[in-house]
Amino acid sequence: MHEVAARAGVSIKTVSNVVNGYQYIRPATKERVEAAIADLGYQVNISARNLRRGRTGIIGLAVPELSLPYFAELADSLIRAAEARGLTVLIEQTGAVRERELEVLSGQRRHLTDGLIFSPLALGPQDAAALHVDFPMVLLGERIFGGPADHVTMNNVEAARAATQHLLDLGRRRIAVVGAHEGETMGSAALRVQGYRQALEEAGLAVDPALVGEAGLWHRATGAETMERLLDSGVEIDAVFGLNDALALGALHVLHARRIDVPGQIAVIGFDDIEETAYSSPTLTTVAPGREQIATTAVDLLLARIEEVEPDAPFVQVVTDFEIVVRESTLGEQAVAAPS
Amino acid sequence: MHEVAARAGVSIKTVSNVVNGYQYIRPATKERVEAAIADLGYQVNISARNLRRGRTGIIGLAVPELSLPYFAELADSLIRAAEARGLTVLIEQTGAVRERELEVLSGQRRHLTDGLIFSPLALGPQDAAALHVDFPMVLLGERIFGGPADHVTMNNVEAARAATQHLLDLGRRRIAVVGAHEGETMGSAALRVQGYRQALEEAGLAVDPALVGEAGLWHRATGAETMERLLDSGVEIDAVFGLNDALALGALHVLHARRIDVPGQIAVIGFDDIEETAYSSPTLTTVAPGREQIATTAVDLLLARIEEVEPDAPFVQVVTDFEIVVRESTLGEQAVAAPS
DNA sequence: TTGTAAGCGTTATCAA
DNA sequence: TTGATAACGCTTACAA
Numbered sequence: 001m002h003e004v005a006a007r008a009g010v011s012i013k014t015v016s017n018v019v020n021g022y023q024y025i026r027p028a029t030k031e032r033v034e035a036a037i038a039d040l041g042y043q044v045n046i047s048a049r050n051l052r053r054g055r056t057g058i059i060g061l062a063v064p065e066l067s068l069p070y071f072a073e074l075a076d077s078l079i080r081a082a083e084a085r086g087l088t089v090l091i092e093q094t095g096a097v098r099e100r101e102l103e104v105l106s107g108q109r110r111h112l113t114d115g116l117i118f119s120p121l122a123l124g125p126q127d128a129a130a131l132h133v134d135f136p137m138v139l140l141g142e143r144i145f146g147g148p149a150d151h152v153t154m155n156n157v158e159a160a161r162a163a164t165q166h167l168l169d170l171g172r173r174r175i176a177v178v179g180a181h182e183g184e185t186m187g188s189a190a191l192r193v194q195g196y197r198q199a200l201e202e203a204g205l206a207v208d209p210a211l212v213g214e215a216g217l218w219h220r221a222t223g224a225e226t227m228e229r230l231l232d233s234g235v236e237i238d239a240v241f242g243l244n245d246a247l248a249l250g251a252l253h254v255l256h257a258r259r260i261d262v263p264g265q266i267a268v269i270g271f272d273d274i275e276e277t278a279y280s281s282p283t284l285t286t287v288a289p290g291r292e293q294i295a296t297t298a299v300d301l302l303l304a305r306i307e308e309v310e311p312d313a314p315f316v317q318v319v320t321d322f323e324i325v326v327r328e329s330t331l332g333e334q335a336v337a338a339p340s
Numbered sequence: 341m342h343e344v345a346a347r348a349g350v351s352i353k354t355v356s357n358v359v360n361g362y363q364y365i366r367p368a369t370k371e372r373v374e375a376a377i378a379d380l381g382y383q384v385n386i387s388a389r390n391l392r393r394g395r396t397g398i399i400g401l402a403v404p405e406l407s408l409p410y411f412a413e414l415a416d417s418l419i420r421a422a423e424a425r426g427l428t429v430l431i432e433q434t435g436a437v438r439e440r441e442l443e444v445l446s447g448q449r450r451h452l453t454d455g456l457i458f459s460p461l462a463l464g465p466q467d468a469a470a471l472h473v474d475f476p477m478v479l480l481g482e483r484i485f486g487g488p489a490d491h492v493t494m495n496n497v498e499a500a501r502a503a504t505q506h507l508l509d510l511g512r513r514r515i516a517v518v519g520a521h522e523g524e525t526m527g528s529a530a531l532r533v534q535g536y537r538q539a540l541e542e543a544g545l546a547v548d549p550a551l552v553g554e555a556g557l558w559h560r561a562t563g564a565e566t567m568e569r570l571l572d573s574g575v576e577i578d579a580v581f582g583l584n585d586a587l588a589l590g591a592l593h594v595l596h597a598r599r600i601d602v603p604g605q606i607a608v609i610g611f612d613d614i615e616e617t618a619y620s621s622p623t624l625t626t627v628a629p630g631r632e633q634i635a636t637t638a639v640d641l642l643l644a645r646i647e648e649v650e651p652d653a654p655f656v657q658v659v660t661d662f663e664i665v666v667r668e669s670t671l672g673e674q675a676v677a678a679p680s
Numbered sequence: 681t682t683g684t685a686a687g688c689g690t691t692a693t694c695a696a
Numbered sequence: 697t698t699g700a701t702a703a704c705g706c707t708t709a710c711a712a
Contacts, residue, residue, distance in 0.1 A: 001705065011683045016707060024681055046451040047390040048705035051688050056387065058430070058452070065416055067615060072412030076405055079433055088449060090398070090430050093419055109428060111386040112398070220619045249619055256621035275407060279560045279589055281596040281621040341689065351699045356691060364697055388689035391704050 008036040060113040062104040064096040069274040077295035096121040136305035142188045150301040151317040159322040160195025172239035176211040179243030210235045223250025245270035268329040282328035347376040400453040402444040404436040409614040417635035436461040476645035482528045490641040491657040499662040500535025512579035516551040519583030550575045563590025585610035608669040622668035
């Protein structure tokens, strides 16, 4: 910057002003400075700017793992939303491990970022205190209620109720769940099972515990295992509600391997609307949670906190929309137009 | 840091020494400083350190998009590898758009990072000059040859030859390709088609141009479209080589929709070994490129450049191993043990 | 409209 | 083994 100033015959302050688009600069001066910048190929040193400004323009994104398609697609949307607002995203993977999720809240990386978008999966009620952080943070997902931070979530209960209702409307009565977390009272699993129960009760059906399959991790592999356990138990099943798409796709895999017709014998619905669901065989009916809306809302909320638009605004909870996307796994192959 | 120094009764230099694990500190002094750090909950200011050290501890990762499972899984591995070496990863999405790929090489973000791992998809021979950058960079993929940077790649020709050979070994003779890029002479598409041709020629078979299906983007949707075009053309086909898994899965989707038995009528093989291939119906035979090896190699190469272990070391090209993973889409359902 | 000078929180140099 | 002091490159009062 000194070199640029010398070459343009001005002070470094003026160079700084030009670089930062300060208004009151004589056009001639500005031109000279810009010429000097171009000649020397000067670029501002971001570290120095960060130090002085106390901001980095980077926001952290903490997710379980990018190899889970839902989080990969979410990260994609968040990166785009952040970029549109001049922010860069630093991704941290927690592996859904409690210790790592706690680290995210206190770690060194927080000094590198202006704020954090955090999708916790392992934190429990006992960790509520750790969420009282002194930096801007937006929580994603359903893990925390009344949390001490802005929070973007969807109406899980209602969405799960609608998904179950969709199966009931098709005449299914023996609807199994894949992915329940026994003993949990908060988090996506608990809420979605709650919606499932509600729908059944409203239809005047009892909830058969034998139909509720546990799966700790929500991966394809655990979905497959749970589906096998359910089938092996001999319980009667005419539909499956996978609490996320990965679980549902794992279940679909097992049903295919056992030559069980989907949706003829068993209809399947998932949750998340990851891209893969439009291409599986059969294609998977699922709940679309409005990923873009979640991403832009989260970034906007975080940016408002970072810029202290309203310093003492109370923490908000934004509930996003959802939609049931009907595909072959519940309606059959004739009824749904193939994509592509 | 000043406060810590005051509390411990030492100079800030000593605090700095303790923080950085400098060797020659009297244990008593060290203890006092550490106590003061704990009391005050002090944490070093990374921006200041970056400014002074001229390094940020962040490396950039530029990929087309995270919603493509291959790149999501690659990013996952790279983030883990970087973390194990004390580095943080900043992800940039280029959307496989040439302008954005060029931006990555010159953009402001480069000042935020110590180096770049770059997986270009759109740059062509005319952009070779832009790759002469003055910061540490490691290239991934097959887009550039003799590039002016370290380069991690796999033997695409050989891998594609092996994939085609696998189909030939099964007795298939009318092997279609999905994903070719006409007119291109470098890049994964060209190399993989080359391997395909080699295998056919070695088997004494002619290459039928009608069997080579174009697909610009390597997504499920384009794979589906290309498969439909091939089928509609009426050309005889008994096997399909998807140049990546997304294309192959898109093709699989169309074959399923048209009630064409896989692998009975048409066998299918993909390329990349994304997780989804182990759960599709049928599961997909594919080429596994050794993702972990690619990730750790890339990070190690980059770190060596950043740390200038050997300042003038010539650029290296590391060729990673591959393996054919045989699943139902070529062998049938009886022959392969199901996962889970 | 532009310049001067202070200071952001570290680390590096060199002396003690 | 430790301390004083000078950078690192920028932004920002404040002054001119």
